[in-house]
Amino acid sequence: MELKHFSHEHPLMFIQKQIHAPTADSSSGEEEEEAAYCCLCEDRVEGPSYCCTDCRFYLHKTCAEFELALEINHPFHPKHPFILLPKPPHRVGIFLCWFCHMGRRGFGYHCALCNFNLDVNCALFQLSMVGNFPTLVNVLSTSIH
Ligand SMILES: [Zn+2]
Numbered sequence: 001m002e003l004k005h006f007s008h009e010h011p012l013m014f015i016q017k018q019i020h021a022p023t024a025d026s027s028s029g030e031e032e033e034e035a036a037y038c039c040l041c042e043d044r045v046e047g048p049s050y051c052c053t054d055c056r057f058y059l060h061k062t063c064a065e066f067e068l069a070l071e072i073n074h075p076f077h078p079k080h081p082f083i084l085l086p087k088p089p090h091r092v093g094i095f096l097c098w099f100c101h102m103g104r105r106g107f108g109y110h111c112a113l114c115n116f117n118l119d120v121n122c123a124l125f126q127l128s129m130v131g132n133f134p135t136l137v138n139v140l141s142t143s144i145h
């Protein structure tokens with residue numbers, strides 16, 4: 001089973017369970033290095049997931065299948081729409097989330113005009129708190145041409 005995800009150039013293979021290969025070198029206590037992290041939510045990947053092993057790109061099954069809006073209007077920043085980016089727009093390689101002030105390496109919503117960032121969790125969580133769902137300008141599954 002393969003999945004073509006908009007965020008990655010290669011097809012992603014489905015894996016039922018993450019297998020942690022033992023490290024060949026003897027650097028002890030560095031097992032965390034071998035763990036896989038989801039590129040969307042940045043949680044550890046242990047259950048069913050999609051991955052590109054060459055790039056060490058992982059997504060939880062649920063994250064990969066979650067229909068993220070490519071563009072949202074957010075009450076925190078009503079002037080411009082946010083565009084979903086699969087990786088940070090800057091060479092620094094990190095999104096600084098405006099809301100939680102966490103640096104994120106994965107997906108984020110970005111306003112290029114204001115250089116305003118929200119990570120996916122904050123964008124969606126805050127929207128659900130506001131009880132005001134985003135205006136789905138574009139829904140992923142219907143907007144790939
Ligand atoms: Zn995830």
Ligand SMILES: [Zn+2]
Binds near residue numbers: 055
């Ligand atoms: Zn790849």
Ligand SMILES: [Zn+2]
Binds near residue numbers: 099101119
């Ligand atoms: Zn955040």
Ligand SMILES: [Zn+2]
Binds near residue numbers: 079112116
């Ligand atoms: Zn803006």
